[in-house]
Every structure is written in C-alpha cells, then in structure tokens.
Amino acid sequence: MDLAITDWRVLQLTVKDVGPFRHGQTTISFRGETPPKGVNPGDGPDEPANIFMLIAPNGIGKTTVLEAIYGMFALLNRPSEGMFSSPLFEGAVQLDLRGTWHIDGFARSVLLSMWIGSTGPLIDWKDVDLEEEARASEWAKLSLAVIAGEAQTLEESNDLGRALFREMQEALKELTDPQSHSSRLPTLLYFPADRSVIAPQGERMVIRPDHWGYQPAHQFSHDGPEWISSIDNLLAWMENIGDEGLPDLLQSVNEHLFGNGSEKRVLPPDPTHHLTFVETPTGFHPLSALSHGERSLLQMFVRVFAHMTENTILLIDEIELHLHTRWMNRMFESFKRILQSSAGLTLIFTSHDRELIHVFNHKTPEPGLTKGGFLITQELV
Amino acid sequence: MPRFGEIGDPTAVENLYVEKIVVYVEGEVDANLYYEIAGSDVRGHLEFRGPPVGGGGSDAVITRVRAERPVNAKVFGLVDGEAAAKAGAVDKLLECTDLFFRLDDPGFMGILFLGQHELENLLAMSGDLPDVILRDLEPRLIGQITREEVEKSITEATRIFFFAALIKYASVTLNHQFRTAGAQGCRTLQSSQFLDRRGFRVTLAEIRAQVAAEGEVTWGQLRREIRRTHQAFVGRLRTAGADVHEVSLAKLRVADGKSLLKLLKRRYSPGGRWESHLATAIGGTDFGETFRHHLLAMTT
Numbered sequence: 001m002d003l004a005i006t007d008w009r010v011l012q013l014t015v016k017d018v019g020p021f022r023h024g025q026t027t028i029s030f031r032g033e034t035p036p037k038g039v040n041p042g043d044g045p046d047e048p049a050n051i052f053m054l055i056a057p058n059g060i061g062k063t064t065v066l067e068a069i070y071g072m073f074a075l076l077n078r079p080s081e082g083m084f085s086s087p088l089f090e091g092a093v094q095l096d097l098r099g100t101w102h103i104d105g106f107a108r109s110v111l112l113s114m115w116i117g118s119t120g121p122l123i124d125w126k127d128v129d130l131e132e133e134a135r136a137s138e139w140a141k142l143s144l145a146v147i148a149g150e151a152q153t154l155e156e157s158n159d160l161g162r163a164l165f166r167e168m169q170e171a172l173k174e175l176t177d178p179q180s181h182s183s184r185l186p187t188l189l190y191f192p193a194d195r196s197v198i199a200p201q202g203e204r205m206v207i208r209p210d211h212w213g214y215q216p217a218h219q220f221s222h223d224g225p226e227w228i229s230s231i232d233n234l235l236a237w238m239e240n241i242g243d244e245g246l247p248d249l250l251q252s253v254n255e256h257l258f259g260n261g262s263e264k265r266v267l268p269p270d271p272t273h274h275l276t277f278v279e280t281p282t283g284f285h286p287l288s289a290l291s292h293g294e295r296s297l298l299q300m301f302v303r304v305f306a307h308m309t310e311n312t313i314l315l316i317d318e319i320e321l322h323l324h325t326r327w328m329n330r331m332f333e334s335f336k337r338i339l340q341s342s343a344g345l346t347l348i349f350t351s352h353d354r355e356l357i358h359v360f361n362h363k364t365p366e367p368g369l370t371k372g373g374f375l376i377t378q379e380l381v
Numbered sequence: 382m383p384r385f386g387e388i389g390d391p392t393a394v395e396n397l398y399v400e401k402i403v404v405y406v407e408g409e410v411d412a413n414l415y416y417e418i419a420g421s422d423v424r425g426h427l428e429f430r431g432p433p434v435g436g437g438g439s440d441a442v443i444t445r446v447r448a449e450r451p452v453n454a455k456v457f458g459l460v461d462g463e464a465a466a467k468a469g470a471v472d473k474l475l476e477c478t479d480l481f482f483r484l485d486d487p488g489f490m491g492i493l494f495l496g497q498h499e500l501e502n503l504l505a506m507s508g509d510l511p512d513v514i515l516r517d518l519e520p521r522l523i524g525q526i527t528r529e530e531v532e533k534s535i536t537e538a539t540r541i542f543f544f545a546a547l548i549k550y551a552s553v554t555l556n557h558q559f560r561t562a563g564a565q566g567c568r569t570l571q572s573s574q575f576l577d578r579r580g581f582r583v584t585l586a587e588i589r590a591q592v593a594a595e596g597e598v599t600w601g602q603l604r605r606e607i608r609r610t611h612q613a614f615v616g617r618l619r620t621a622g623a624d625v626h627e628v629s630l631a632k633l634r635v636a637d638g639k640s641l642l643k644l645l646k647r648r649y650s651p652g653g654r655w656e657s658h659l660a661t662a663i664g665g666t667d668f669g670e671t672f673r674h675h676l677l678a679m680t681t
Contacts, residue, residue: 033386053385055398357395362385373385375398 001103003167004184008099008311008344009048010069011111011134014122017091019064025122028065030348032370033362048098049372050339052348053360056376062350063193066315068093069348072114073188073217076168079149082217084116092117098136099311110160111136116144120156140164171214182214186311189218189303193317196222197295199288200230204274206240209233211307218307223299231302232287236274249305256301256334257294296322297331310344319349320356329359340368388452392433397453402427402680405445405458408437411500415459417660419673426677439464446491457680458492461499463546466553469561475614475635480675493679498546501638501656506630507668508659510535514645517653526649536629538644541581542636545572548588549637551606555598567597572637576644
C-alpha cells in the first residue's frame with residue numbers, strides 16, 4: 001500500500017489517571033482560536049492549530065501533556081520509549097489527530113485515534129461527531145500495548161490504524177531525505193525542559209549520530225557532552241556521508257540563528273578535523289565557543305531541519321529556556337516563519353514567560369498560522 | 382475556562398495564569414504610585430495595572446473588570462472615589478470613613494472606590510504635603526516661604542476645589558438621574574475650570590452662563606443638588622463633633638485633588654514631582670501598611 005499523509009494536525013489529547021490528571025478524564029483541545037490572516041473566522045476557528053501555546057503553574061500537568069503526546073508516538077519507536085512504555089504505567093491516554101491520507105492515489109480525510117491503557121477508545125467518535133466535530137470522513141483506530149518492549153496493535157484497532165502502524169514500523173531507521181518514503185510519514189520532535197547544551201569534550205570521530213534516520217518520535221534532551229549526541233557530530237556525519245541536504249540545512253540554520261544579513265554564519269564542517277566553525281567578524285570559532293543561548297538555538301534549529309518530515313509535530317517544553325527575552329522573541333519569530341513555510345509542521349510549546357503570552361497574541365491573525373492556546377488550571381487536576 | 386479564547390485577550394490570559402490578585406487602576410502612573418504606597422513587595426500577591434485597552438480612567442477600569450471577572454474572580458478595579466457619582470452614589474463617597482468603599486450594584490462587582498476624591502487626595506492627606514512642597518520649591522522661592530504660608534495656601538486651595546468638586550458631583554449626579562429616568566443627560570461640569578487665573582467668581586459666573594446657555598439643567602436644579610450634597614457632608618461632620626482641623630481634612634478628602642495640586646504647583650514649583658515624592662514617603666509608614674492590609678483584605 002502506498003500511504004502518504006498531508007494536513008497532519010493534533011486535534012485533542014485525552015488523559016485519565018496520568019501524572020497530575022487523577023480526577024477522571026481530561027481532554028485538552030488543540031483547536032485554534034484564531035484562523036490565519038485572510039481566512040474567514042467562520043471557516044477556521046475550530047480548525048486544529050499549527051501553533052499552540054500551553055501554560056500552567058508548576059506541577060499541574062503542563063509537561064505531562066507534552067510527555068503524553070510524545071509518549072504516544074514514542075510507543076511506535078523500536079524499542080518503545082516514553083512514559084507509556086513502562087510496565088508500571090496504569091492510566092489511559094488517547095491522542096486524536098486529523099490528516100488527509102493519500103492511499104494508493106485516493107485522498108480521504110481521516111481522524112486517527114491512538115490509545116493505550118483502555119480496551120476501547122476513551123473518546124468514542126460517533127459518525128456525526130466524526131463529520132461535524134473532527135471534520136473527517138473515516139476513523140482510523142490504533143489500540144496499542146507494549147509487549148516485550150515493543151508496541152503491538154490490539155484487536156480494537158482497525159485496518160486504517162494498522163496500515164499506518166505498519167508503514168511507520170517498516171520505515172524505522174530509513175533516512176529522512178526528501179526522496180524517501182518516510183519523509184511523508186508522521187514524526188514528532190520533543191525538546192524537554194531539562195535539555196542541556198554542553199559542548200562535547202574528548203575525541204572527535206565519524207560515528208552514526210543518535211537519532212539518525214526515521215523514527216516516529218525523537219527526544220532531544222541534550223546536545224553533548226557526549227560526542228555521539230552532539231550537534232557537532234551530526235554535522236560532521238552529514239558531511240562525511242555526503243548528505244545532499246546539508247547545504248540547505250546550514251542555510252536555514254544561519255537564517256534563523258543569526259538572521260539574514262548577519263556577518264555570522266555556521267560553515268560546512270571541516271572534514272579533516274570533524275569540527276564545525278562559525279565565521280564571525282572577529283575570526284573563526286568552533287561551535288563550542290557559541291554562547292549557551294546561541295547553542296541552545298542551534299540545537300533546536302539543526303534538529304528541526306535535520307529530522308522533520310512533511311508531517312511533524314514539534315513539542316518544546318519551556319521554549320524560553322536559556323534565552324534572553326530579545327532572543328526568545330527572535331526565536332519565536334523564526335519558528336513562525338518556519339511554520340508558515342512548512343504546511344505539515346505543528347508547534348506545541350509551553351512557557352512560563354508572561355511576555356510570550358503577548359508576543360504569541362492568540363487574538364491577532366497572521367498569515368499561515370492557526371493559533372490556539374490552553375491554560376491548565378487547578379480545577380482540571 | 383481553559384482555552385485562551387474562552388478566557389479573553391492576552392492580558393486576561395496572563396492574569397488568570399499568574400494566579401495573583403490583579404487590581405486595575407486608572408493608568409500606569411497610578412499603578413506605580415500605588416506600588417510605592419503599598420510597598421513593591423506586595424507584587425508577590427497582587428499586581429496593579431492600567432487598563433490594557435480603552436485608555437485610562439474609571440470607565441476603562443470598570444469595563445475591563447466586568448469583562449474579566451466572569452472567568453477570573455481575582456480581578457479587581459480600584460477607581461477614584463468621585464467615580465461613584467457616575468453611578469448615582471456620591472453619598473457613599475461623602476460618608477466614607479474608610480480607605481475604600483464598594484457599591485451594592487452587581488454591575489460594580491469587584492470595583493473598589495477610593496475613600497477620597499482621587500489618588501492625589503490620598504497622597505496629600507497621608508503624606509506631609511507642606512514638607513514636600515518646601516523641599517521642592519523652585520529656586521527663586523528657596524528660603525522665602527514658611528511652612529505656615531504653605532499650609533495657608535493648601536487650606537485656601539482646598540476651599541476652592543472642595544466647592545469645585547461639589548459642582549462636579551452635582552452635575553454628574555443630575556446626569557445620572559436624568560439618564561436613569563430615560564431623559565437626555567447633562568454635561569459634566571469639570572472642577573478643573575477653577576484653575577482659571579481670572580479667579581473663583583469669574584469662573585463661577587462663566588459656569589452659570591454655560592449652564593443657562595446649554596439649557597440641559599437649570600442653575601436652580603444644580604444649586605439645589607450642590608446644597609443637598611453640602612448639607613449632607615456638613616451634617617455628618619457636625620454629628621461627629623469634628624473640630625476645625627478635622628473639617629479641613631474632610632474637605633481635602635473630597636476636593637478635586639488633581640487641580641488642587643496643580644494650583645499649588647503653579648505657585649511653588651511648576652515642574653514639581655510631588656505625587657511621586659509623597660507616595661515614596663508614605664510607603665513603609667503605618668499608613669502604607671494599613672493601606673496594604675486593607676487592600677489585601679478586600680481583594681481576598
């Protein structure tokens with residue numbers, strides 16, 4: 001079967017007895033509040049957002065929501081990863097996503113429900129809800145369990161759900177170059193709040209980096225200090241294998257990291273010493289000489305451009321981490337531009353930064369952005 | 382109320398997110414002065430803010446609080462006492478013996494009214510105004526003015542702007558009564574008109590002429606309302622056995638405080654920043670502490 005997906009969006013997440021969500025079932029909607037500029041509000045306000053801000057005081061589930069979305073996709077990694085892969089997990093979760101599925105040349109609007117911890121779905125989409133609320137014509141069901149460390153589909157799944165599962169499993173570790181089949185499959189990139197950026201120490205070598213190749217879910221907790229997990233290694237590896245995407249990746253990173261017209265730019269890696277330099281008005285500096293904030297931005301931009309597919313969900317916990325307010329705003333503008341030029345990308349981020357609520361401004365329409373936001377309050381947990 | 386769209390605009394989202402008491406005041410300048418009075422460490426519990434839309438002033442505060450209260454019970458407004466006149470409740474201001482008062486009207490839920498005409502009155506009453514004036518004299522007056530002279534000027538200015546405020550209250554009250562009865566309202570007579578350099582009597586005569594020319598309310602109606610308000614005000618003081626000093630303070634409480642300070646500044650220091658000096662001096666005093674406790678008690 002030839003399966004490709006477009007218009008991939010998260011619709012909602014339902015959690016039950018997960019993290020702080022212990023009082024019954026809670027559903028977080030990822031629908032937009034403001035349709036893109038130029039779109040009639042009547043046509044768009046209920047559409048799933050492609051940029052979504054999640055805020056909450058500490059300890060009431062903001063990170064749990066991101067971990068749960070990541071966890072559903074990470075189940076499909078091999079071996080399964082994330083919070084639901086543990087045999088100790090006792091709650092239940094359902095993630096609903098909508099997309100246009102192109103199967104053997106036919107396009108259909110499909111709502112995918114992935115769930116774990118429950119025999120049937122937590123949210124049972126009736127035909128009328130499927131059409132009216134989800135605006136989908138078909139329902140793909142994927143009921144999952146982890147057996148011997150790997151995800152298995154359970155009998156409540158249906159053919160559509162199993163078809164996607166199979167496609168994603170077969171594509172595991174396939175290179176995500178634009179020509180590969182996996183470049184059209186869904187993936188998820190997760191930057192947790194405890195991410196650290198420490199320049200790698202010690203010996204440099206050409207070694208296949210962590211996260212290289214297609215995976216349903218990637219978690220980028222840290223850049224360094226181990227060589228294998230560093231951005232330096234990723235770039236050196238791409239240079240070494242002659243990855244044709246490297247020049248475009250560097251161009252995009254430079255545009256978003258330093259801005260157009262900047263005198264600073266990341267150069268292609270030096271193949272002899274496996275080192276990547278930044279050209280500046282005062283000379284050439286290795287990546288390790290970048291400030292903590294620059295390195296943090298570098299990590300995000302490189303990972304996004306290196307690992308995203310045509311259907312990518314990007315999760316960033318505490319997006320302002322390591323960044324001065326001016327840089328935070330610049331990074332946020334960059335992500336908006338990336339979203340505007342990448343139709344299949346959705347950004348869901350959390351923040352404790354009050355200024356960002358105003359910078360995000362869910363009331364102001366912008367081209368190509370469907371904005372949504374959710375505040376988790378004590379009443380929900 | 383978790384979706385942003387259900388909460389309101391970004392400021393409403395921020396207010397609900399921070400889980401603090403938010404007190405809208407009539408402008409950012411007022412917010413800074415209130416922080417000085419209440420002590421900036423109050424920020425851990427409470428934030429003063431100017432209204433994010435609709436400019437400043439009591440109407441913008443009241444509109445904002447009405448919009449946010451349904452989703453956030455921690456949102457309050459603190460407006461000038463004179464704003465009560467617009468709701469037909471000037472007597473509440475006149476009889477107030479506390480720092481703040483509220484109206485029973487559900488349309489004013491979450492709104493605190495200052496027990497003074499406005500913030501400037503609170504500053505003038507609670508700080509040492511003569512001292513601030515003497516410390517901030519324009520250079521040509523340094524060493525030429527005594528404290529007694531300043532106190533006399535304050536008393537004189539209070540007399541003018543107490544009466545000016547009564548005229549304003551009367552026009553606003555009549556306006557409210559007319560509108561409540563479904564009739565056309567009348568114009569508010571601004572007490573700041575008495576800043577006119579030509580003097581009290583000229584201004585009063587001009588106001589009478591204005592009222593007659595507009596024909597929305599007669600001078601007789603206006604005078605009756607002024608007299609009623611004045612008698613109610615004086616009656617309470619008599620009943621309480623107030624002495625001369627207490628009467629003077631009571632007048633300072635309801636006088637047009639902004640114009641009063643403007644008049645004094647014109648005389649002593651045109652560029653004076655007395656409001657901020659007074660607020661700084663009040664912060665940390667027993668009064669500042671009382672203000673803070675009362676405010677927290679009325680908003681939690």
